[in-house]
Amino acid sequence: MARLAAVAVWSCLLLLPVVKGTELDGCEADGCEADVSSALQLGRGRDEDDPEPAEDPHPEQEPEYDPELDAEECEHVCCYSRFKAPESLCGCLAAQSISCNYCSRPYIATPEEYQVPHAGSFNISIPVEETTLANISKFEVGLGLAGFRVGTLGVTLLGPASQSLGLKEPEMEPESQTSQVHWIFTDRSCSDCMEPTDSFSQLQGEDAKGTWTLIIETDPEVANGLVTWVELSITSC
Secondary structure, three states, X not given: OHHHHHHHHHHHHHHOOOOOOOOOOOOOHHHHHHHHHHHHHHHOOOOOOOOOOOOOOOOOOOOOEOOOOOHHHHHHHHHHOOOOOOOOOEHHHHHOOOOOOOOOOOEEEOOOOOOOOOEOOEEEEEEEOOOOOXXXXXXXXXXXXXXXXXXXXXXXXXXXXXXEEEEEOOOOOOOOOOEEEEEEEOOOOOOOEEOOOOXXXXXXXXXXXXXXXXXXXXXXXXXXXXXXXXXXXXXXX
């Protein structure tokens, strides 16, 4: 209706000469001025003095979680994945009433970032921030290396409560060649597993939350290789 009214008034303006201060034929000046003003208002943009348009009281909101994730996918991605999922994605946990069960499957912690120097010892920090974790029931450390003389390496783990556990001691007569390894330090028996120098049993009942530090001691006269994989596997019952 507003568009039709505007067209009608503009047609009137085109057909009849308008002289400022005179009346238009067939209508009162005040009424025509009002119609012309309305038409002009419809046909132009908003001036700086015009009021701001009212905001939509119910704006469209982005969903708090990905509705494409079903319960099984949500639990896997947001509870047990080695890669930290964004909080925006993991709204599916609350939306679908899912609780992460770290007694049946372990929580996996990985470092956010780390640097390996050309030579010499170095540390890798691994934060554990999951608030639903209870005390430690089972603990394992995964470490992948390439291009190191692994026989010369010493590996130690420091806990958030200043616990110190030796994982590997340097060999007395290490081999001179570099190699690639994937170690799993654990108290259980499994393929590619290594028994730590200090048993993880002393961590049972300890709080897992906080920053863990992996200390890699190397021969300072030998170039370092690459760290390909680091993770903590924490079961909490």
